[in-house]
Amino acid sequence: MELFRIPMRGSVLLWAILTQLLLCRNGVFAGNGTKACKLQDESASQRKVLERLEPLAGKNFSVTVKEEKENYRYVFQLCGDAGGVQKAGVIQQTDSQAKPTIVGSYTSTKAIGGSDWVMLIYHNGDNYDSHCNNEARKAIIMISCNKNKEGDLEVILEDRDRQSDCFYLFELDSSAVCPPVQSQLSAGSIILIIGFCLVAVYLIGGFLYQRLIVGAKGMEQFPNYAFWVEVGNLSADGCDFVCRSKNREEAPAYRGVTADALDEEPEERDDHLLPM
Known part of the structure; x- marks a missing residue:
């Protein structure tokens, strides 16, 4: 029995290693954060904008839009597989669809940032069926600064009534794009x-x-x-000594008489008391 235990343990270890390698390949176990996003035009400025969104990496943000005939559920993930769909940054799901629609892919990303906002654009989604000349879908996610509210995804509009350059517009509030608070003390x-x-x-x-x-x-x-x-x-x-002043003496009223002369007391004479 001991002879069979060693090969079994080795096979279990081998299967564990292969499973981890498969997860790393699919991006589930990689943990690359914003580095998993592939920019259309690689630049240091866009990469810096993506680094500001690092706290949001690996999180799924979802919202459901109810319409007359169908409920549409959108899932967004920053530089990761939204809803588990490989290479999908934003997906659209309905009850009648067996396969979700890829609205935008993080393998074709564009990032634009301001002082308190970031606009993330995912290109190369699934093609439209009968709109926009069957071009590929595109998702625009506007991430705005909000220190009191975190992680609420909203669908603003789907602009598909044009010949080209159609897009889905989403909005997300997050404190990740808020500017750092500077000290007000001098x-x-x-x-x-x-x-x-x-x-x-x-x-x-x-x-x-x-x-x-x-x-x-x-x-x-x-x-x-x-x-x-x-x-x-x-x-x-x-x-x-500095602030207080003493009273000064008044000048005499008559000319020719000094104050010293007025202060002198008359000398008493007692010569007449002496015996002659």
Whole structure:
């Protein structure tokens, strides 16, 4: 029995490896994200726009549109197989159709982006039966910034009443295309905040040290109390010297008489008291 267990284990391992390789080939296990999209005109700018949508990769977004005779269900996936249909970026399904219709393929992609929006275009869908000169279908997905609402796919219109260049227009709200929030604080504001934090740490830490370690009471709990009192006294003296003015003496009313002469007191004479 031991001789048969080893080949069986090897066969199971071989089947597991083959299954993973098959999944990687079909794009289910690859995990390439936006790199799986093939651009019609490869450029760094379009590739950068696709990289902004990386958080949406691998997710299916669906919406159902009810009409009089039929219900149409649309499935969109960014750079992946929508609804499991290989190479389909957007598909259309109905109850009466056994096979879904490919509206657009991510193997023929075009990406245009702005500050808070991205327009994704999937070309090379299935051909129309009796519209648009039987040209290939095309899907346009307008992804707009919305920080409060995520992942709601909407069908705006299907423009097929023309001779060429028909398209399906979809709209999707996502925070992935929102611009990064920049700090509104200036350098001066940051310095003030740091300064206030340092002052708060100094006051609270000094108060706790004076009260718990030194055992101070009353105003002496204030850190470096003697130093700040001296600073206050010096500041008051400086303010008194600079800002306050003393009363000036009035000038004498008569000419020829100085203020010094008026201030002199008459010298008392006591010579007449001496014996002759």
